[in-house]
Amino acid sequence: MLLKFRLQNYRSVRDIQELTLLSGPDGGFRVPVGGGVLRVSPLCGVFGPTAAGKSTVLRAVSTLRALTTSGSDVHDATQRFEPFQLDPAARLLPTRFEVEFLLDGVRYVYGCAYKRDEIAGEWLHATDRDRRRVWYERDRTGFRCLPESRLEHLAAACEPHTTLLSLGADIEHQWLAPVAAWLRGIRTVRLSPGTRLASGLAHLADRWNEQLTLLVSRADLGVVGVERDLLRLVHTGRSGPVALGDWAESDGTVAWLDLLAALLPMLERGGVLLVDDLDAAVHPDLAAETLRLLRDRDLNPARAQLLFSARTPFGPGTDGLPVLDPEQIWYAAKDTDGATVLGRDPASSQLGPGDLARELWLARQPK
Incomplete structure (x- = not known):
């Protein structure tokens, strides 16, 4: 340390x-x-x-x-x-x-x-x-x-x-x-x-998917989960959950996910x-x-x-x-x-x- x-x-x-x-x-x-x-x-x-x-x-x-x-x-x-x-x-x-x-x-x-x-x-x-x-x-x-x-x-x-x-x-x-x-x-x-949402999620998908899903769903971002195969965030819409690409996410959300992509593995x-x-x-x-x-x-x-x-x-x-x-x-x-x-x-x-x-x-x- x-x-x-x-x-x-x-x-x-x-x-x-x-x-x-x-x-x-x-x-x-x-x-x-x-x-x-x-x-x-x-x-x-x-x-x-x-x-x-x-x-x-x-x-x-x-x-x-x-x-x-x-x-x-x-x-x-x-x-x-x-x-x-x-x-x-x-x-x-x-x-x-x-x-x-x-x-x-x-x-x-x-x-x-x-x-x-x-x-x-x-x-x-x-x-x-x-x-x-x-x-x-x-x-x-x-x-x-x-x-x-x-x-x-x-x-x-x-x-x-x-x-x-x-x-x-x-x-x-x-x-x-x-x-x-x-x-x-x-x-x-x-x-x-x-700029790096896709790579950040890909880095987390296998090892930290459950933790990532919990964090984004509790962060008041309107996100309810992570679509694991396509690495997209799932939002709740009028007709039900909708998976959106990185272009639809706010810059602040992307930056936070980028931080988590580096931080979560280091916790271990x-x-x-x-x-x-x-x-x-x-x-x-x-x-x-x-x-x-x-x-x-x-x-x-x-x-x-x-x-x-x-x-x-x-x-x-x-x-x-x-x-x-x-x-x-x-x-x-x-x-x-x-x-x-x-x-x-x-x-x-x-x-x-x-x-x-x-x-x-x-x-x-x-x-």
Whole structure:
């Protein structure tokens, strides 16, 4: 499970910013680690106004995944080196990402620093039963690793523009391949209404047909079921049930089904799902009910997690209970230097109701 993510000098982020999914004693899921237990949240929402940097955080997680997947993906990621542009000094510094996660009871910390066509630093640490071990560290000065890891020969073959973790995954190294596989399991869903309904339903038809039928019939969409063979939604009409094609469905329905197509399988196998602008494509009520699926211990046995962005936190659900706990809510805002800052408190808007329209009107008046 994802525990923490840190980023620095990436797009609108200049200084180190951190998201944590660790929960208090009464929140999240109980997850055994070493000789103890951690509380980890299945949800993390980043909220804020337009251009506050919400998408930057999710894109950073996706970029870190690309840096560990394969050589070609690493090359593409470093080619898109995007440091903070509003500070001349930051343009000369590398971008840094670091992620903490749990895998098979071991707590890992993996990090990477890069510039264009260059991996400037890379490190992998592991903590098992309160014993922290540096599996390897790599920078411009050299390479260090545990003697028993036998990574020296692999490091010698690693190109300056390639991460050691991606190379270890390619050769199925017994230590590195599982770590790289967990990072490859991070999936991004781009909700594009009206474009992938058929493939989304096809993906769900065999394994999740009953669950999908239950969800769409309870979502107040006018849908009473799913026609399994032709993969169409069934609506109630004057003369009885009618199966309609994807062209007849609303964009919001299509976007929600697209989200379910990615989410439902992850409830069974686990993993991390990234969704940007969740409330822009999916109705807030449907989005809120989707978040409840992940919070349910019985419906989410594999402890899947969702990291998403939206403009404002969701209000209480139909039962009057909050959809998100306070510790699952983060706010993105710009500081006085134009850099994104993550925090727990919402930033006050600089524009009140009607201010923008009033300023535009005044700007048109003769001087």
